[in-house]
Amino acid sequence: MHPLEKRILLPEDLKPITSLQDYAARGGIKGLKKSREMSSEELIELVKQSGLRGRGGAGFPIAIKWTTVYNDPSNYKYIVCNGAEGEPGTYKDRYTIEKNPYQLLEGMLISAHAVKAHKAIICTKEKYTPIVKRISEAIAEFEQAKLIPEGYIELVLGPNEYLLGEEKAMLEVIDGRDPMPRNFPPFLVGARYTPTENNPTVVNNAETMAHLAHILRNGVEWFKSLGTDDTAGTITLSLCGDVKRPGMYEVETGLTVREALYDLAGGPVGKHPFKAMFSGVANRVMTPDLFDTKIDFGSMRAVGCGLGSGGFIVYDESRCMVAVTRLFLHFLAASSCGQCIPCNMGTRIMAGHLDNLEQGQGSMTDIEAIRLECGRCTNQTRCFLPTQAAVLCTSMLDKFPKEFESHAGNACSFPKEELILPKLESFDEETGQFTYEGKPLLVEQF
Template sequence: MLPQERRILLPLDLRPVKTLEEYKALGGLLGLERARALSPPQVIDVVKQSGLRGRGGAGFPTGVKWQTLYDDPSTTKYVVCNAAEGEPGTYKDRYLLGKNPYRVLEGMLIAAHAMNATAAVIGIKKKFIHPVQRLSGAIAELEEAGLAAPGFLEIVLGPDDYLFGEEKALLEVIDGNDAMPRNFPPFFVGIRATPTERNPTLVNNVETMSHLPAIFAKGPQWFCSMGTRDTPGTVMITLSGDVQRPGIYELPAGLTLRELLYDVGGGPAGDQPFKAVFSGVSNAVILPKIFDTPLDFGSMRRAGAGLGSAGFIVYDASHCMVKIALMFSAFLAESSCGQCVPCKRGCRIITEHLDALEHGRGSQENVNDIFYESGHCTDQTRCFLPQQESTLTTSIMHSFPEDFKRHAQGQGCLGGREPILPKIEYFDEGAGRFIYEQRPIVILSRP
């Protein structure tokens, strides 16, 4: 274990926890016992005191979300755990589920107690076969031990769509529909709603839920003793790309990106310096000049970037940023579900302009048009996806004007490597490397 690592969510020796008995021997289930001895408002108070922030991407304060749900007068409520994990460059949820499915389920039972929930559902991609198997086995053991009523913990399998992870789409999938975000947020209209019951639903990410058992077993002050005031606790970080030691690391929030890239990641993998880092595809590009920013939600936001789901994709100077922008833009355009015209149209047009620039058919006009479309693809849309397209693309263009100028003047790039969309399929722990989904960049063309 590297000196920077602090394993709370992960087993200390990284060996998967195989049985409920083994989990109990390691201190598991104590948090649930303590939470169940408290009233729901007391449980919510502990979560607020811990300062826990959601690890699904936005860093929303978990206690505040729980209080909103609790205050809703509806008599039927649900708890949903988001295990869709579709963000490029992120693998931490599957890693956690593979190592210890009991922890996230214990967290879901704590949340269900606080919400007096009718059921707790985990939504996960059907293709995540190993985590699904681990969850099924663990649920059976929890039922057998009398810790969860039969059928109370449910698994719902979903499609391999990026949008499945968007919470309003996640609820649609759990309700048996396609991964297309609905209008209302989960805290207002939840799963299995009827004309008379809205069923407000609490949605939290796998890692967020996984923090709860230790917060209740060891106390919120203990949790606040790690990380920063802004983001207490540890953060599961996926580090991929041009670093010597890619991997999944549990680290206290507040470590700087420089420490992550050099001390944890071992520095650049080749002989080129780092050029750009992306925290998934949801935030602005991170440049070396802000590498000393602490990795917490507030600091990253103030630095003009974002922590996201802490999946850092690293590119060295051998990459051309026009290619990278095209790759991410094409992914987002392809992921748009098409319900909102500005998103469907705008994301596609931005990708087409980038494609023209990349393949020598572009000019300054394409660059100008991308800026224009980025300001409009977000008009009255249901979810955050087009905002991602807009933020990510324009931030790359502002940060690397030289790369874009060369392409706009028909000079091509200075030997940019072909990038791989880092949609992680699997982490080969022995070899310390990620296996990516092999898929070509699809450019949606005008209908």
């Protein structure tokens, strides 16, 4: 283990925890027992004091969501664990669940106790078969150990679509429909709502919930002693792209991006220096002048970028930024469900102008048109997908104006290599490689 790593959610030796008994022998379930001795108010206050922020992308404080749902007078409340993990460049939820599904279930039950949930649901993709198996087996063990009544935690399997991870789309899938984000947020209209019951629901990312087991077991002061004041605790980073050592690294927040990319991931894999880093496809690009930024939600936001879900995709100087922007925009356009006009039209229009530029058939008009479309992507849509597209595109135009201008009417001068979007499928610890479409993800493929 590298000295900068700090394993809390991941087992120290990275060996998977294979039974509830083994988990309990390591101190597991203590947090759940402790939480069940507390009132909802006490538990919510404790988690508020811990400062735990959501790890699904936005860093929203979990205690605020809990308070809203707990205070709602509805008869039924739900908690939903978001295990969709569809963000390109991210693998942390599946990795931690493969290693230890028990802490996640423990966290879900702590959350359920806090808001007095009628039921807890975990939703992931049907195609993630290794974790589907691990979660199903762990639920059965919890039931056998009488930690929960049969059927209290339900596993729902969804389609392989990016939108499954959007919380309002996930609730639609849980309710038996397609992943099309609904109008109302989960705390207003939740899982399995009926004409008479709104079922306000807390949706949290899998990593967020796993932290709860450790906070309850070890205490607030312990949790706050890890990481920064802004974002206490650890975060599990997925590092991929033009780096020497791609991989999964759990670290305390507060590490700099430079430390993550050079010390953990070993720096650039080839002869070219780094050019750009993307924390998924939802944030502004980060260029090397900002690599001394601390990895926590506040610091990343303060420099105009975002932490996202801790999946960093890195490109070196040999990569064409117009091609990268086009790749990301095509993904977002293809992921749009089409319910909102600025998203349905805007993402496709942007992708089309990027096609023109990349193919050497574009002009300055295409660049202006992209900017215009970015301005039209307001946040008045059902979800943030088009805002993500606009934020990402604008940041690329701002950071790499000459590169875009040089594509106006000219063929691309960068080496022509296959660019793929790293939708990570698994991580092989022995070879240190991620896989994509069943094959090792080689650096030349990025």
